[in-house]
Amino acid sequence: MLRSQLKKRIWLLSSRLLAIAILLTVAGCASTSTMKPVPEELISQVGIEGIPEARFWADEWPKFSLEIFETYTDTDFRKHYSGIYEKAHSYLAISGGGPNGAFGAGLFAGWTASGTRPEFTMVTGISTGALTAPFAFLGSDYDDTLKEVYTTTSTKDIIEERNILSALFSDSMADTAPLKLLIAKYVTSDVVSAIGREHQRGRRLLVGTVNLNAGRSVIWNIGAIASSNHPHKLDLIHDILRASAAIPIAFPPVAINVEKNGGQYEELHVDGGTGSQVFVYPASVDWRLITKKLKAQGKPMVYVIRNSFIGPDYQSIDRSMLPIGLRSIDSLIRTQGIGDLYQIYALCERDGNNFNLAYIPAEFTEKPKEGFDPVYMGKLYELGYQMAIKGYPWAKAPPGFIKGD
DSSP states (O other), rough: OHHHHHOOOOOOOOHHHHHHHHHHHHOOOOOOOOOOBBBBBGGOOOOOOOOOEEEEETTSHHHHHHHHHHHOHHHHHHHHOOTTTTTTEEEEEOOGGGGGGHHHHHHHHHHHHHOOOOOSSEEEEHHHHHHHHHHHOOOOHHHHHHHHHHHHHHHTOOEEEOOOOHTSSSSSEEEEEHHHHHHHHHOOOOHHHHHHHHHTTTTTTEEEEEEEEEEEEEEEEEHHHHHHTTHHHHHHHHHHHHHHHHHHTTSSOOOEEEEETTTTEEEEEEEGGTTTTTOOOOOOOOHHHHHHTTTTEEEEEEEEEEEESOOOOOOOOOOOOHHHHHHHHHHHHHHHHHHHHHHHHHHHHHHHHHHEEEEEEOOOOOOSSSSSSSHHHHHHHHHHHHHHHHHOOOSSSSTOOOOOO
16 A cells, blocks of 8 residues: 555654754754645635635535525426436445555446446545546546556656655655646546536535645535636646645645635645545435435435455564554554444434445455555456456445344
8 A cells, every 4th residue: 555655665764854853953944834824713714716615624514505405496406406306316435545546446347347337426535535536426438547547557657756855845755746747637627527517417526635724624526616617627626636635744735725805825735534534425414304305216325435455454563663653543544444434334324325335355465566556456456346247245334333133
């Protein structure tokens, strides 16, 4: 995994960086920032100019959505939600996982080939899942795109590593300029236009980041941005996708311009996985009201793709501060991811949705030779494809959960 590769590099550099940092501190050397952060009193008021529904906090029901579902008539819903009104609902949530996103990419292609893949009512993504989500949202026509991305990309196509001094005076250990170019190559204006058209049918594409200034998870409504008249919407979507995959310290945060009453500010956004590894919708949302108003047919299906393993992996750890700390963080990320699955399952039980979980099986024991190893990813892609084409054995509950009678 990319995180494990980065941890090794962090470990090797940390002692030297610490020594240099101490020397510079003693010498009175300090860095400055030209960034204009959002004032604390405006943190919940700033937004994207001209697109009030572009985003919302991940722990709140957005006011604009609440108003719609409290005031719209059947005629309104039929007009603005034509693609999902009086239809069966399927929601797809794609987790982070770096190069392990190849598993999900293969699963989508195999799912298509099996003839059972639905048109998703809503797709959500975090980190590598955010990079996958636009193409999963647009459907099987983009399966080949996902295969290309996840079987031919190598580390140099994602990052440029910085030397020790550059890293010390920068905001991260690596530069994601190559990732920016990669996103622009595949998420084109045509792709964004297609997302916008689907948004107009009522379908939703949501991506998660974490607002460092607020220390809070944000859900971006990519379809609302895509269907807007914002002059820089393509660049904004590119920035959001890159931010969702911006692993703190390893990758630089992404500055996103926001405004309030003509005042211009910048927010720093990072990997959505620092807030949650996977999500469907905020727990504060009355989802039964939504499905009732939209007259959803049958029981909504929730499909969660965890681009990672479920079980722990054994590692021999040296008894020193950095290895212990890094291994502890790794364990925290894993258990957080499992906790997210339990939260989604609890929401499904509460709201009457059908829970379905896919994850990389423990039997897959290949190891990558670099952060993004095309050979490793190709094998993982093929695993996902073969499991799905045969009819994926979706887990009906989170790991270790015993359902009662």
